[in-house]
Amino acid sequence: MKKTAIIMGSDSDWNVVKKAADTLEELGMPFEVRIMSAHRTPAEAAEFAGRAAENGFGVFICAAGMAAHLAGAIAANTTLPVIGIPIASGSLGGMDALLSTIQMPPGIPVASVGINCAKNAALLAAQMIALGEPELAQKLCEMRKSMADTVRSKDEQFRNMY
Amino acid sequence: MKKTAIIMGSDSDWNVVKKAADTLEELGMPFEVRIMSAHRTPAEAAEFAGRAAENGFGVFICAAGMAAHLAGAIAANTTLPVIGIPIASGSLGGMDALLSTIQMPPGIPVASVGINCAKNAALLAAQMIALGEPELAQKLCEMRKSMADTVRSKDEQFRNMY
Amino acid sequence: MKKTAIIMGSDSDWNVVKKAADTLEELGMPFEVRIMSAHRTPAEAAEFAGRAAENGFGVFICAAGMAAHLAGAIAANTTLPVIGIPIASGSLGGMDALLSTIQMPPGIPVASVGINCAKNAALLAAQMIALGEPELAQKLCEMRKSMADTVRSKDEQFRNMY
Amino acid sequence: MKKTAIIMGSDSDWNVVKKAADTLEELGMPFEVRIMSAHRTPAEAAEFAGRAAENGFGVFICAAGMAAHLAGAIAANTTLPVIGIPIASGSLGGMDALLSTIQMPPGIPVASVGINCAKNAALLAAQMIALGEPELAQKLCEMRKSMADTVRSKDEQFRNMY
Amino acid sequence: MKKTAIIMGSDSDWNVVKKAADTLEELGMPFEVRIMSAHRTPAEAAEFAGRAAENGFGVFICAAGMAAHLAGAIAANTTLPVIGIPIASGSLGGMDALLSTIQMPPGIPVASVGINCAKNAALLAAQMIALGEPELAQKLCEMRKSMADTVRSKDEQFRNMY
Amino acid sequence: MKKTAIIMGSDSDWNVVKKAADTLEELGMPFEVRIMSAHRTPAEAAEFAGRAAENGFGVFICAAGMAAHLAGAIAANTTLPVIGIPIASGSLGGMDALLSTIQMPPGIPVASVGINCAKNAALLAAQMIALGEPELAQKLCEMRKSMADTVRSKDEQFRNMY
Amino acid sequence: MKKTAIIMGSDSDWNVVKKAADTLEELGMPFEVRIMSAHRTPAEAAEFAGRAAENGFGVFICAAGMAAHLAGAIAANTTLPVIGIPIASGSLGGMDALLSTIQMPPGIPVASVGINCAKNAALLAAQMIALGEPELAQKLCEMRKSMADTVRSKDEQFRNMY
């Protein structure tokens, strides 16, 4: 199975991003966690992105805050799918990171999830990889059913409340 | 090759969404264009999403404006990857569609591209499908190189301007 | 008297939504509290909405945060009036939920109240039901008078302060 | 059948609000169109709201732009349901009118629809009145089915396009 | 000297508004503090505004949050100057109150100060009254000089820090 | 009667600001129109503000766009009341000018009106001056009544429409 | 004199950016205009930035719209000062470009000017270069005086208008 690369712009994002790693682990998917900065280590980020396909990676998950260029900088150096997680840091609630991540110019796409939604980034990576991995696709279906069951059991509790 | 489903909430979005169809055509990818509304034909949308995998679809591209629920409504009924295109309609410049598309709850991801960025939605779909289609991956690399060449030739013009 | 259905997208919204239940109880109105998710249990939500009229419901109150599709998903499956409560969750102060709830396309209305304003949602439901229930209408008038008296007595306190 | 009062803050809003009148007419509902300003004729607005119930009105639709106080000013003087239409005027795309209409304090609800969504305001009024008018409820169901059929026929056109 | 009326929509705003009262007191200006709600006691608010001139008032200071109609509702019933203080309450940082207070239609002005800036509202009232009260004008000049001196003495501290 | 100073940051604002001059003229108030820039002619602006009281001015109306510092720069040099008109220029709909004008620090107030609302700025100036000019106060009352009559006659037209 | 590099992300920005070139020309400063894209030609952009100092450049002016990464991508590869011009393109009025340009992480600064303010970017570049070029500093002072004179002569026109 192709690997997923989880890249953070800063280790301070880890408390949010960890949920992506947890989800990939739960799904039994191979992945690596890296810290690379579009601004502080741009050459490493570009080189990593450029060689990712030959190194067995299939998808990127990039998390960054503020003027969040990381996902775009990776996307500029690969044609593998790149998922962006805008991180809410600073005083604007992550709106800066959201717009910096998603408003990419035509030709260089980034697939953005909601602010701080690391779990969804991981699930999206899984859905992409699962296009060629029926067993993983099956796990995603089961996880979805389990989520629905949780909602249903909470619904039961509330129905009997009044 | 798995098909891509392009779904619009309204035919008035077609002038924007057409670029997605054009890009898929240029890449030689099979696709269908559909009009289904999360609010006006919710049952059709749910059923289509639920049966898409068995009908040969691999990826969804969903375009909608305002309280843009379409991508989320499709994602609720499938574990295939769903790409959302927020459409700028009404008076808020598409900010309503952007937030309605991207801020999905944990567990049900939507991969959002920028406002009106239909071309990037198509490229993202191609990148996902290309994970299992080396020839398509090759086409994406060539398209990328061609884009870079266009920038370079424009750069030449400007360098000689002053 | 027709019942009111209070539906939450997640039980984490209950601390806000409880005020709606309290208000309906204070007015002596019959109601049910349910947890249904537009994204995690879409079929249940659609079916519940579709059968609500025949099951004795007259009005819906739907509370959800982020890309808040719940009110719209219910409204898509009924022609009973649907009241939406945008819940402030995440980092955008509920602006995402507000726009996702209120900016519905022509033809499928949602009646939105302010962010987290569960009490107003309940009062709105009461005002609708009261169109055919003179006794309930009378209670609403009395509640309104009582609110005014509270303001007046606080005014008295402040007038004598300086 | 109880009448609907359509109130505009200014006759310049009529090109938007007319769709509400058209929709009520199409549904065969009795209504009146009035121009009253929360700021320029506050006494008339208050008096009209206070006597509306005894004058045969069941629902209000109030349209105003900018610091849109009209719906709130009417709601302050009645316990009948009040629907607000935020009008986009000036340079902020109607965001000012939206927040001024919807963010009502606890106790005095306004049911807001999307910016400029006059049709939805009328449908919402119809849904409320229809709680006690089965024939009108039936018309709303038919209108909904007709909308769905329109979507379906447009879907047909697009399916055969590629 | 003409009195200033400080009106709050709710006593919960007092912790912010108290600074206006303190400033008026410091300047030796006569004033009253009232609680009146544009929505809960609209008749009292309208009557108070309408009779304020004959009751010896010269200026209004109106503080309210969310869909802050209070200043506008007072302004609709008087041609005395009305100063609005948008109060930050709820989840939008006071942007709702700011737009609801300031975006008044042509013909009915409200003089808005910054969010929660109760002190500036009081100073503005003083500046207006001072147009006909040279002694008060003198006090305002002295207060201004004193503020400048405070800045200068802090400047001294910092100059010597490095 | 004390004069009103209308100051624009740029002559390109005149098409908006002219309404303030027209309104002052209609009310028979003495005024001057000046172009002074907080950034391009700061010394002139400061000097003019500092000497305005002795030169017979009672109120300032300051109009500027973008990072609209003009009203604040004038207010920093006088204790006469300063009214700010945020001008919508550039691409942000005047939100930049609104926040730059209104969010003044404690101690230096600016009375802001809505974006581009030059007429309200003039009326506010008139209300301030009218505190010591009963005849002007009377004119303001008549103007207000005339506005109400205009609304009433338009109301008549619409009442007979359906 | 050190050269200024004007870099655009796309030739469609030229109609805005041309003012920067015109201003540098007017000041007699040496400069080059280049088209390089942080996303489409990232390697060229990085290499150009890395070698700029040894190639005689002293300052960068980078103009880009939407998720405007260009200034940041250049800044990541040089310690020369980088000035960013956020370009208003798309439907958000340039707010996306503004936040993407200015909200840089600690350590990698970008000096941002206002949306579309190409002239100010050029003047800023001139002010930096002028720190070591007294003649250029002199020209900036004269240009400033000339701007003030223009304001003064327009002020004269308006003073005599009423």
Next chain:
Amino acid sequence: MKKTAIIMGSDSDWNVVKKAADTLEELGMPFEVRIMSAHRTPAEAAEFAGRAAENGFGVFICAAGMAAHLAGAIAANTTLPVIGIPIASGSLGGMDALLSTIQMPPGIPVASVGINCAKNAALLAAQMIALGEPELAQKLCEMRKSMADTVRSKDEQFRNMY
């Protein structure tokens, strides 16, 4: 070496601005910290700016919150480069300060950094001064390398985590 002037509008900004002083100290650059207010001590600010060049200053760093006029007020009185730091104070997350600082009119530039980004303001000042100080330029390169090394060593930790 030319001095840098760090100016705050209020000493309450010091906890943010101190990072600028620390960074200049770390780089061995001469600087002064001052408190001057565009609104409370405008004459001092203007005079300081006007004489800064002859007093040995090369660059300004101006920090202010809300309607942040300080950087603009300094820039209006000098042609030395002025760097603005928008401070997040009040309830709008610093968006008011950001727009007030950056949206300067053509002709009077301010170089704005991100909200509260005092460190970047200092680095920008250093980059400007370093144009004529090769030793300082060298220090900036080393600081940059050191930052990259920090990222690399954190990357090592995470690579070995899974």
